[in-house]
Amino acid sequence: MSKLVFYNSLTRQKEEFRSINPGEVRLYTCGPTVHDYAHIGNYRAYIFEDLLRRTLTFFGYQVKQVLNITDIDDKTIKKSREQGLSLKSYTDTFTKSFFDDLKTLRIEPAEVYPAATEHIPEMIDLIQKLIDKEHTYTADGSVYFKISTFPDYGKLSNIQPDQLISSARGDSDEYEKEDVRDFALWKAWTEDDGDVFWEAPFGKGRPGWHIECSAMATKYLGTHFDIHTGGVDNKFPHHENEIAQSICGYGGPFVDTWLHCAHLMVNGEKMAKSLGNFYTLREILDAGFSPRVIRYFLLSAHYRQQLNLMYDPETGSHDSFNAAASALERIDEFKAKLADMKQHSAAGDLISRKTIELLDHSRIAFKDALANDLDISGALGVVFGMIKEANKRIASGELSNMDAQAVYERLLRWDEVLGVLEPDQTDEIDAASIEALIAERNQARADKNFARSDEIRDQLLADGIIIQDTPQGTKWRKK
């Protein structure tokens, strides 16, 4: 059996994965701050963690995943107040849209979706532990974590703490920190916070950003768990701070494996509102691209590789989605062909030795690719390699109906990881009437009434049905 290997950001090398408890993986994924509709780049990260969780499941692990919802921070407070809404009613909209989007992209649900505002007591508890252990100080009612009390600080991001002093930029003096490296655990209430505050032993206020992940991860996964994922941008400071809080507060060890996903680029540039290349998932769906195509595109490159989306609605350029759509069509065609063939296989038919060899070889290669730090490109290469070889055998008549069934089953098994296949046609399509039209068309063709036959073809196409004339008769499928 292939051994799972991941590139651990903490050690900066590939390591064989061993779960803490045999057969079980506890996984924490940094979730969204629900202050707006999530953009396409956000979903690259969630497609990545989806591939991770599906792969872990594929390798036989029981996965317990926690994905947090950050429903309180500077932005959510500011925007909700601007709109005159309560924090909750403001964030609810985007929390809901986030879940809708996950479903749209076929991202498997996590086991727990904790919201920050529902875990304030846990955070207060952790902050109190840190205060008791003297890792903090208070200034103007805010509680700060004192980085100098944690010698390992900077290990994840490979940053020397003293480098930060000179390089820190921006409004680092916004708060009364003793040291720019320090970060807020608890922010004292100000007028701008309006009615958003909680009472804590150390004062009225709200939690800092980093504390929620430590508190919630620990609540649901324990103080020591297997994998923590997030975007590269979270490495520093967020994850660095999370490690510091957790280890100092609960005692180590904390997380064994840290996985970070690279960013999605748009036309070679970082996606940013200021560059005008910022797209929400909704916008792209509205532009007519299917969730499957978007999923395939986001999935198709290795997670540590920056993925470049070539897309510009102004000029009508959408090369990336075109390529993804064409690749999917190729898979769809192949699957439809197999589905048709397998219907004609009879019980007692045997799978040919050549097919068994092809399937065995492909099965191992696919698994090896995934085992190698989620090498999805390699895995897709295996899928298309099998398609190519099987197509060749179909064309030469070498592939029996029974063989086709075996290949079909292999494809479905793989799709448990990929999640890109079109579900089998449902009965909502009126198959009988389509068959009737096809019969009529074939009669027209036999009568050389091509005007009528083409008219039927166009009509079916308009209804989303594609038909193809093959040596085995006319086939149809949903577009």
Place this chain on the structure above:
RNA sequence: GGCGGCGUAGCCAAGUGGACUAAGGCGGAGGUCUGCAAAACCUCUAUUCACCGGUUCGAAUCCGGUCGCCGCCUCCA
């Protein structure tokens, strides 16, 4: 300035020193099938891995340098 990543065909993208005479997808060119087909299928499409040195019996893969691109460096996945 500090830390890190990347540069493989027109485009996207695998490649974990030796069967690489370098996967796979898109695009392109031929062909098969068809009444026709925009479909489908088949075949072809990098003597070469940014450049220069080095290590090695052997390097796209390791080391050094040069050039170019990108990311992170306090609340952005």
